[in-house]
Amino acid sequence: EDAAQTKAVTREVLERRIKLWNEWAEYRNRVHADYEAAADVRANIWGFDPDAKQDSLPEESLE
Amino acid sequence: MRPILLHGHTRSLTKVKYNRDGDLLFTVSKDAKPNVWFAHNGERLGSYDGHNGAVWDLDVSYDSKRLLTASADNTCRLWGVESGKELFRWNTRTAVRQVAFAQGDRMALYVTDATMGQPSTIWVVAIEEDLENQSDEFERKIIINGPKATVASWGDLNKTIYTGHEDGTITIWDAETGEKIKSVKSHDSVISDMQWAPDYGYFITASKDHTAKIFDAKTLRVMKTYTTQRPVNSAALSPIRPHIALGGGQEAMEVTQIGGAKQGKFETRFFHLPFEEEIGRVKGHFGPINTLAFAPDGRSFASGAEDGFVRIHYFDDDYFEFNYEEESLTA
Numbered sequence: 001e002d003a004a005q006t007k008a009v010t011r012e013v014l015e016r017r018i019k020l021w022n023e024w025a026e027y028r029n030r031v032h033a034d035y036e037a038a039a040d041v042r043a044n045i046w047g048f049d050p051d052a053k054q055d056s057l058p059e060e061s062l063e
Numbered sequence: 064m065r066p067i068l069l070h071g072h073t074r075s076l077t078k079v080k081y082n083r084d085g086d087l088l089f090t091v092s093k094d095a096k097p098n099v100w101f102a103h104n105g106e107r108l109g110s111y112d113g114h115n116g117a118v119w120d121l122d123v124s125y126d127s128k129r130l131l132t133a134s135a136d137n138t139c140r141l142w143g144v145e146s147g148k149e150l151f152r153w154n155t156r157t158a159v160r161q162v163a164f165a166q167g168d169r170m171a172l173y174v175t176d177a178t179m180g181q182p183s184t185i186w187v188v189a190i191e192e193d194l195e196n197q198s199d200e201f202e203r204k205i206i207i208n209g210p211k212a213t214v215a216s217w218g219d220l221n222k223t224i225y226t227g228h229e230d231g232t233i234t235i236w237d238a239e240t241g242e243k244i245k246s247v248k249s250h251d252s253v254i255s256d257m258q259w260a261p262d263y264g265y266f267i268t269a270s271k272d273h274t275a276k277i278f279d280a281k282t283l284r285v286m287k288t289y290t291t292q293r294p295v296n297s298a299a300l301s302p303i304r305p306h307i308a309l310g311g312g313q314e315a316m317e318v319t320q321i322g323g324a325k326q327g328k329f330e331t332r333f334f335h336l337p338f339e340e341e342i343g344r345v346k347g348h349f350g351p352i353n354t355l356a357f358a359p360d361g362r363s364f365a366s367g368a369e370d371g372f373v374r375i376h377y378f379d380d381d382y383f384e385f386n387y388e389e390e391s392l393t394a
Contacts, residue, residue: 017338020339021337021387021389024336031262034264035263035264038220045167045220045221046167050166
């Protein structure tokens with residue numbers, strides 16, 4: 001009985017996580033699309049593309 | 064995860080912040096002396112001498128050439144990062160609590176405290192490239208009628224200003240007109256930190272009500288809530304993983320000598336962002352954690368605490384390999 005209950009809870013948790021993950025992914029995509037849609041306005045404010053890839057740090061700094 | 068310990072402050076930390084490149088870490092504290100450190104080894108490059116009171120906040124320009132500091136000595140100051148020289152000073156009537164460059168670094172805001180009959184006020188100032196043209200005149204002044212602002216920052220494209228207040232309210236202001244656009248009370252106590260997602264779609268708040276929350280920037284709808292057993296002083300969003308970090312603990316005056324760190328729970332706590340589940344803790348500080356920041360590359364984080372120390376932690380490889388099974392099962 002205990003094992004069955006654990007299995008049920010695990011399944012419940014799993015389903016909840018999948019639901020939360022999908023909802024968040026959808027939200028993030030929507031938000032990011034809004035951000036990208038304003039790329040020209042942002043570039044105008046900065047005078048350049050502020051989202052250009054960051055300069056990478058020297059290898060030794062990541063050790 | 065071996066930490067790098069930065070010991071250069073003599074009083075409690077109030078803010079830690081990386082520059083955009085992530086090679087420099089700026090720190091301010093109640094000891095009145097902002098510091099800048101190499102993030103990769105914790106070596107101190109220098110300090111900025113001049114403030115006569117606690118420094119509450121800082122911001123660094125996109126090109127890492129200029130630093131803004133907000134202080135209880137009734138000044139907001141602009142510094143040359145490399146020279147360490149004070150470039151300009153705004154004198155105020157009350158303590159300056161918050162400071163932030165606008166996108167583009169051509170404007171900034173600072174927030175003054177509500178004390179001595181003065182209301183809490185947001186001041187928007189122009190930042191001139193040529194310092195000879197720099198003026199102490201303000202472009203806009205937004206008086207906050209109500210609970211004082213404890214945190215403030217610009218919204219996307221400089222159209223709005225967001226403030227968090229001592230009663231737990233969050234307000235959006237029109238940056239052009241100073242008009243209040245929206246206000247919600249979603250925390251039950253002081254909002255102690257507010258940090259943005261890189262694309263400005265949402266932000267996270269930390270509160271003394273023992274929670275941190277993620278808000279949608281447009282609607283101020285609460286998207287996620289993270290509950291702890293202690294006041295949350297700082298909350299940060301990982302730039303590369305679906306994780307958040309929370310720092311806090313008891314107020315220093317409530318922690319007895321005996322019991323110390325164990326009693327106060329002075330740990331950085333990590334939560335999975337969408338699942339709202341705790342995934343790990345990092346110990347080390349001997350006092351409440353006041354401020355947290357992820358490095359821009361997401362490979363490390365810095366914490367500043369009441370104990371006067373700054374700690375930089377580089378994540379081990381297994382941190383980047385860890386995933387919930389559900390993350391791969393879904394879209």
